Amino acid sequence: MPPSFEAAKDTRDNTAHKEGRRAKPGQLLSSTARLLHVHDPFPSPIRRERGGAAEEAMGDSAATDAPPSSRFGRICVFCGSNAGNRAVFGDAALELGQGLVSRGIELVYGGGSIGLMGLIAQTVLDGGCRVLGVIPKALMPLEISGASVGEVKVVSDMHERKAEMARQADAFIALPGGYGTMEELLEMITWSQLGIHDKPIGLLNVDGYYDSLLALFDKGAAEGFIKSDCRQIIVSAPTAHELLTKMERYTRSHQEVAPRTSWEMSELGYGKTPEGS
Amino acid sequence: MPPSFEAAKDTRDNTAHKEGRRAKPGQLLSSTARLLHVHDPFPSPIRRERGGAAEEAMGDSAATDAPPSSRFGRICVFCGSNAGNRAVFGDAALELGQGLVSRGIELVYGGGSIGLMGLIAQTVLDGGCRVLGVIPKALMPLEISGASVGEVKVVSDMHERKAEMARQADAFIALPGGYGTMEELLEMITWSQLGIHDKPIGLLNVDGYYDSLLALFDKGAAEGFIKSDCRQIIVSAPTAHELLTKMERYTRSHQEVAPRTSWEMSELGYGKTPEGS
Secondary structure: OOOOHHHHHHHHHHHHHHHHOOOOHHHHHOOHHHHOOOOOOOOOOHHHHHHHHHHHHHOOHHHOOOOOOOOOOEEEEEOOOOOOOOHHHHHHHHHHHHHHHHOOOEEEEOOOOOHHHHHHHHHHHHOOOOEEEEEEHHHHHHHOOOOOOOEEEEEOOHHHHHHHHHHHOOEEEEOOOOHHHHHHHHHHHHHHHHOOOOOOEEEEOHHHOOHHHHHHHHHHHHOOOOOOOHHHOEEEEOOHHHHHHHHHHOOOOOOOOOOHHHOOOHHHOOOOOOOOO | OOOOHHHHHHHHHHHHHHHHOOOOHHHHHOOHHHHOOOOOOOOOOHHHHHHHHHHHHHOOHHHOOOOOOOOOOEEEEEOOOOOOOOHHHHHHHHHHHHHHHHOOOEEEEOOOOOHHHHHHHHHHHHOOOOEEEEEEHHHHHHHOOOOOOOEEEEEOOHHHHHHHHHHHOOEEEEOOOOHHHHHHHHHHHHHHHHOOOOOOEEEEOHHHOOHHHHHHHHHHHHOOOOOOOHHHOEEEEOOHHHHHHHHHOOOOOOOOOOOHHHOOOHHHOOOOOOOOO
């Protein structure tokens, strides 16, 4: 079991500034303007390096005592810059962060140091995995309180933030959050439906927070606005462990609307001659 | 009362191709590549021309027999490229289109000629108001069946589509739709919350289609992920008339997260030295 949110906050208050912030935030943050056009702060394409081994390991990871390996090199987590009113949300962020660490998965996220954002980022960083935050310049004074967590890429607007997060990640997970979190999740679902990507998308439905969203998707399918096979795009579970396990097994079952090769998404690293996935 | 969806479809099948398509779709569509960087297919900034008169008219429009004037020059409508399984959805699209026409409001939309998209676009065009569709090149073979409706601007990706629609419109309305519609709506809410724009955002909650989405927003506010004043960003009503009436009266009541002047949104027509609203 993960430590509780409150306990974790106490620990961080006492020790995080001495021990926790292992990255050199100033390294990337110190010259904001120069970073606006940086393309890849992670020099090694971990996903591609791991591809083969990860696929081999998926079938038998339960048969060993070693930490489960993963098909994912990096996962993008969408979540609030608030922590919510109840400890259950912070606990879920901690648990998800620890789940990523146990599988050796790096974190891509919105770059804030507050709320659930800051909590999961610090957890992953403390666990020894790399953390990349992508934040619009206008939100830096609002979502970064004190030092930043991990490496931070500063971008100019919300579209650039989302495109960069999508490009960097092999999968997406939404923790509880507000409008922005819901929108980021829905955009990645839309892009999967369209065929822009085929990366797994998970919903961490903490204590039923997203029940109404799932009901909305059911309504959309029942009324003819969402095709039934596209209703399966989202992978949902109440705990991080269940969610990650389901996402490792995800394969696309829907018919893409337009082939990926028809999209000119230079932001995502592919255009008329796409590469990778 | 508007004609029913089924009756309208019959009429369109018989006459639309002779009488309805008043625009010259070939004019803009014929050279797709050239259009990728067109900036404004509407040469006259109607919103600005109308600004003063619209504000004066808002208070007393109910006291005259003349069609109500509007503070809005153009409204962007998000909706499905499907028509839904029940006639009530098509009826709502027709009613909304007629509501725009009666107020002299131009339409900005996703550019498709099928589903609710095509229905509202044809209704507005037939009513004598201009229609601008913004469609990514990859979706053209899928969402434009036969001739296009009104003027069409072809863009390269989904982000460019949304930014262009946001730039062109003075307000946004979501009709029932699937993932893409929900996401477009949520992005405009997010941008309003952040302070990127302060344009009204309406939800046409046809026969309770979006009840679950409203319940999700309530949940977000109750759990501390959406500030209570930001819960008021979305204006919701079951009919087009009620919705447009409410939107005419909308004023922002929430505190923006970051001032608009801090956003470098060149796509939206403003950067470090913003102009207009």
